[in-house]
Amino acid sequence: MPRWMVGLLLAIVGAAAGIAYGRLVAPVQYVDTVPASLRIDYRTDYVLMVAERFHADHDAETAMQQLSLLGAQSADAVSGEALAFARSVSYAGPDLALLEELNRAMQALAPLPSPVRTP
């Protein structure tokens, strides 16, 4: 076997060992993160919590405030994203219904887009 090939193989073995160590033995630890960085399934569950509460009290202001925790997106975008994910992983019917109810309420509160004047 040519020497350069041995070197290449050793480099590949080293890279594999480095990835394994960095992923399995000492993976990156996230601390003090913000809710906007939550994984989509956790974000969806958070929106579901808001939806459960909203279903009970119909307090849209509080629901909007709670959804704003998930980032700069509008409340209807956040709830829409959660609803889409919940549908994609087949959330149970009652949970989907709660998310749809919240999404409808947030869409109703969303500011209308400015009318575009056409010539």
Added chain:
Amino acid sequence: MRRPLVVWLAALILGLALGLTYAWVIAPGNSGGTAPSSLRPDFRDDYRSAIAAAYAATGDLQRAKARLELLGDADPVSALGAQAQRALAAGQSFEHAQELARLASDLQAGRPSIFASTVTAAIPPSPTLTATLEPAFDLTSTVAVMTASPQAVFTLPPAATGTRVVSPTRTVMPSPAAQFQLTSRDEVCDPALPAGLLQITVFDKDNHPLPGVDITITWDQGEERFFTGYQPEISDGYADYVMQPGTAYSVKVTRLGVPVSALSAPTCPGTGGQSFTGGLKLSFKEP
């Protein structure tokens, strides 16, 4: 012969460095997002509040428990109790603090104390939601609350890896609200303790300390409300208050509890003929 060895070693080290750079910098493991356990403490409080608010709306204790586990608190009950106290101290609404405290209390008791009402007629009916809730309890009783779980199928958050079925249960459960009884009342003459310290410990019927129980202290000029569980290092069911000498207090465990009146800081004999203000220790138990 030595030179190839050096080159091979360098290749191995270079590969290792590239691998680590890839794993830690270019594509770290959680690039899809983080978990609730990594949230900053104030956001963890927000997340916990959302769990408690959802629980207050649904009464689904199992789901609340599963969600709390995502936060990775060593002791979720204590965390909830402490947050309830912080909320009160920060001037947040009592209702908000009460939601946190109630969840702590129900987790400790292992049973919900509120009526589960996840889905009502406002939601399109689902075939799995066929349970009708009949008034099978005495509506005239002020101390009874009903817990019921409509048949519901839901995915386990957040991984949605399976479904759970909650069978309909309907239980008339005595509310802890009016049933705690004073089991002991002792004067404490310990100069090492703060003068006038009123120590309250609340236990459930199995003698386990109960966090998140609403305590109301009243006196002729005011009232203060707080919860047990703020000092879990003493006991999950513990709460205290410093009484002013010469003032008579009344303590009520939960809003509907029977007040224990005429409580005041005792005068204790000290060394050298000097007296000092002692404290009181009260224990309440759910029968």
